[in-house]
Amino acid sequence: MTGDTDNPLRALTLAQLRRRTSMKWRTYPEDVLPLWVAEMDVPLAGPVVRAVTEAMERGDTGYPSGTAYAEALAGFAGERWRWDGLAVERTAIVPDVMLGVVEMLKLVTGPGDPVIVNPPVYPPFYAFVTHLDRRVTEAPLGPDLRLDLAALEDVFRRCARGGGRAAYLLCSPHNPTGTVHTAGELTAVAALAERYGVRVVADEIHAPLVTPGVRFVPYLSVPGAERGLSLMSASKGWNLAGLKAALAVAGPGAAADLARMPEEVGHGPSHVGVLAHTAALRDGTAWLDALLAGLDDNRRLLTALLAERLPGVVHRAGEATFLAWLDCRALGLGDDPAETFLGRGRVAVNSGLPFGTGGAGHVRLNLGTAPEVIEEAVRRMAAVLS
Secondary structure, three states, X not given: OOOOOOOHHHOOOHHHHOOOOOHHHHOOOOOOEEOOOOOOOOOOOHHHHHHHHHHHHHOOXXXXXXXXXXXXHHHHHHHHHOOOOOOHXXXXXXXXXXXXXXXXXXXXXXXXXXXXXXOXXXXXXXXXXXXXXXXXXXXXXXXXXXXXXXHHHHHHHHHHHOOOOOXXXXXXXXXXXXXXOOHHHHHHHHHHHHHXXXXXXXXXXXXXXXXXXXXXXOHHHOOOOOOOEEEEOOOOOOOOOOOOOEEEEEOHHHHHHHHOOOHHHHHOOOHHHHHHHHHHHHHXXXXXXXXXXXXXXXXXXXXXXXXXXXXXXXEOOOOEOOEEEEEOHHHOOOOOHHHHHHHOOOEEOEEOHHHOOOOOOEEEEEOOOOHHHHHHHHHHHHHOOO
């Protein structure tokens, strides 16, 4: 176990990681480097380990209760994002961010209503929205991989003319591009949403993972966002996907909507997960800062390696997340280069195709690993072209 100020991305060997039984490590054979699903190759933060261990020793494995998670998130938001508007009384625990998104969309839309997304975007947005019997409507990012406000307004206008209740599922920070939306962009989004009667539901799961020096702006903190809803979690920031818990947060104008969420939804989160997430937000910031520094190093490393070994790949280093979005269209590997990188290079990255419009010819690569693994992955990917 390393200290919480050491780079956690350098703490574990591949041999240690291959003992894990999660999806990342059990989907592919051992000769494949898994740089796909959003799990990081890190030991857990000390405060999280202690919280879970003490719960086990107490036999504290019942149902979740109380507002400690929300209080910890409010404290974290005030300190990290200079936002004191996260009101504990306007929060509710939900099983995880995507199931929370589903519950929020149920509150503000009906069957067949449009849900607007900004592709290329996290594939479960399509799957969960479709499963919910809502209609995915795309407003693609611009060529700079930022929100295209003109395109967004056009889609909002069309959805308003079509009747029904439209929602905008905002990915902030954006997955897979790592784009951090500015206060100006989010204020413009809020104004458009109010003008056209569109309800905003913001997935802010990657909010703790912003590059040093870049400011994350919570959607609910901008003027005009009072009727917005947000989903937040410590899951991505502290690598806690297997400890299910998240928070739904309502703006002042959405409090009545959140109050209509069925009480049984709050039975879904793991009590141990809630304890772990609370400890992460309250006591795990030193570990997070060490991780953020390591991820920043990895972004620079990847940029240098691609320039040297795969100059045909276009990569705009993101300002957040532990993911890299790689434009491989110039390599001549077709619409799904991930298939070639896996089959011939033995590197598992995410295909860009499920990310929607703009995903063809792209891959998503997980940077949440040791620098040596990134070096080997790029070496293997480049060898595919030789």
